[in-house]
Amino acid sequence: MKKLFRTLLCGAVLALSLSVSAFAAEGDLVISPAPTAVPEKQGDFYVMVNHDYVTFTDATPKIKNDRSCLPFVAVFEQLGFAEKDMTWDGDTSTVTATKGDLTISLTIGKNQIILIQDGQTKVIDTDVAPYIESSLSRTYIPFGLVADALGYTVGWDAQQGTVIIDDVDAIMAANKETYTLMDKYLAYSKSFSEKNQQVSGSYTANVGMNTAVEGSSMDMSFTVDGDYNMVTAGASALQFNTDMVMDMSMTVDGQDVTSSMTGVAGAPQFPMDIDFEMRGDMADGVFYFQSAALADLMGQPDLANAWFKMDLAAMFDQMSDMLGMDYTALMELSMASLDTSFEESLTSMLKIMPLTSAELTTSDYLALINAVCADSAFEKSGSSYVNTLEMDGAAMIFTLYTNGSKITGYEIEMTALDPSFGSMELTATMKGSKMQMGMSVEMSLEDASDMTMVMTMDGTYQSTSAKPVTAPPAGAVVIDLNQMMGALPGLE
Numbered sequence: 001m002k003k004l005f006r007t008l009l010c011g012a013v014l015a016l017s018l019s020v021s022a023f024a025a026e027g028d029l030v031i032s033p034a035p036t037a038v039p040e041k042q043g044d045f046y047v048m049v050n051h052d053y054v055t056f057t058d059a060t061p062k063i064k065n066d067r068s069c070l071p072f073v074a075v076f077e078q079l080g081f082a083e084k085d086m087t088w089d090g091d092t093s094t095v096t097a098t099k100g101d102l103t104i105s106l107t108i109g110k111n112q113i114i115l116i117q118d119g120q121t122k123v124i125d126t127d128v129a130p131y132i133e134s135s136l137s138r139t140y141i142p143f144g145l146v147a148d149a150l151g152y153t154v155g156w157d158a159q160q161g162t163v164i165i166d167d168v169d170a171i172m173a174a175n176k177e178t179y180t181l182m183d184k185y186l187a188y189s190k191s192f193s194e195k196n197q198q199v200s201g202s203y204t205a206n207v208g209m210n211t212a213v214e215g216s217s218m219d220m221s222f223t224v225d226g227d228y229n230m231v232t233a234g235a236s237a238l239q240f241n242t243d244m245v246m247d248m249s250m251t252v253d254g255q256d257v258t259s260s261m262t263g264v265a266g267a268p269q270f271p272m273d274i275d276f277e278m279r280g281d282m283a284d285g286v287f288y289f290q291s292a293a294l295a296d297l298m299g300q301p302d303l304a305n306a307w308f309k310m311d312l313a314a315m316f317d318q319m320s321d322m323l324g325m326d327y328t329a330l331m332e333l334s335m336a337s338l339d340t341s342f343e344e345s346l347t348s349m350l351k352i353m354p355l356t357s358a359e360l361t362t363s364d365y366l367a368l369i370n371a372v373c374a375d376s377a378f379e380k381s382g383s384s385y386v387n388t389l390e391m392d393g394a395a396m397i398f399t400l401y402t403n404g405s406k407i408t409g410y411e412i413e414m415t416a417l418d419p420s421f422g423s424m425e426l427t428a429t430m431k432g433s434k435m436q437m438g439m440s441v442e443m444s445l446e447d448a449s450d451m452t453m454v455m456t457m458d459g460t461y462q463s464t465s466a467k468p469v470t471a472p473p474a475g476a477v478v479i480d481l482n483q484m485m486g487a488l489p490g491l492e
């Protein structure tokens with residue numbers, strides 16, 4: 001699973017980009033090309049700071065009220081504070097640490113962290129207060145909460161029992177890679193969002209399944225062919241219209257039974273003409289779609305003019321704990337990439353990437369991204385730059401096309417093979433104003449079934465004065481799919 005995740009991450013890096021050396025950080029934080037060997041467990045959990053496990057020579061980590069706690073000297077030393085700049089005030093039972101223009105203090109029994117920086121004081125309420133471990137005569141403070149208050153990225157590997165603390169700014173300051181090519185790509189990509197775009201093209205999809213059980217076999221095939229027109233504004237608003245033809249065929253033991261299935265009263269009749277329109281804006285994550293043919297297929301022709309609403313932002317937020325960010329943070333990151341350098345966008349992305357495994361910390365994410373996007377990953381080939389990458393059963397070829405000093409297009413070719421799953425091939429090309437995409441998947445399932453899927457899509461971009469309509473007409477019937485899926489049916 002971890003290998004598959006790394007492969008998918010590389011694919012996601014390419015998608016984000018298109019919409020390992022040893023590094024030494026400043027100060028006391030050191031980033032290794034690979035983490036030190038997992039040490040013998042000390043106390044209630046492991047601690048990993050900037051890719052390396054921390055070894056304790058005195059008091060050990062403890063869990064209190066589901067929070068990771070450490071002696072305050074050990075905490076601040078791991079976060080780059082010098083021991084000489086740490087103090088204990090016995091009269092107020094307060095520990096204080098200073099680094100440059102930053103001062104942080106905590107008081108025994110008080111659920112607060114006080115930060116003073118550039119003369120400004122910030123009070124952060126916490127659910128765990130510093131305490132004195134009487135058996136050790138040591139003052140313990142909440143390690144993760146303090147690191148979070150200082151702006152570090154904090155995570156927890158539940159399987160191994162490890163608190164992960166990463167100083168992304170220090171990691172990026174030590175990063176020696178450059179991203180000139182990706183900056184040029186962002187400039188090329190931005191040209192499509194500066195003006196509204198009219199996009200027209202076609203698509204096809206073919207899904208086939210073969211099942212053989214106890215001497216009997218069944219073959220099914222679904223095909224879709226369609227043309228589309230789309231109007232976009234900026235990097236998020238769109239209006240998409242399509243007409244498609246969907247067909248299906250089925251054979252059992254070599255005999256065609258399609259007509260007998262589609263001839264049943266109430267069954268879908270193939271081939272089927274389907275009209276479909278979608279409107280929405282990624283900025284707020286709300287989309288609407290309408291299809292008279294689909295309403296009829298559902299046996300509700302009275303809803304032919306109804307619009308179905310899907311709130312993707314709400315669905316994303318329900319998974320925010322697992323994904324490590326909410327929808328607003330995702331959109332802020334996406335929009336910021338249009339106006340910043342690739343390195344600045346990368347820093348922002350690393351700060352919100354989830355840290356849930358000691359084997360996949362910020363340094364690991366950075367190494368993967370550098371393997372795909374850093375200038376050093378590409379080789380010049382004529383007027384193009386090519387990155388060939390192989391890892392974990394997957395191979396990718398990432399090509400950037402140039403004309404003079406400008407990027408004028410790209411191509412991605414990705415193949416992945418997993419013996420327990422199947423294979424996948426993906427291609428995506430954009431040259432000038434023309435786009436082509438293709439994907440094929442072959443899977444062997446445990447129930448003696450084989451499935452294949454082939455999809456293609458093309459499109460041509462052209463600037464336009466037209467604006468996308470992102471909401472249904474005034475007075476239209478709107479059905480909230482989120483409510484339906486949540487067993488709360490209702491009409492707006």
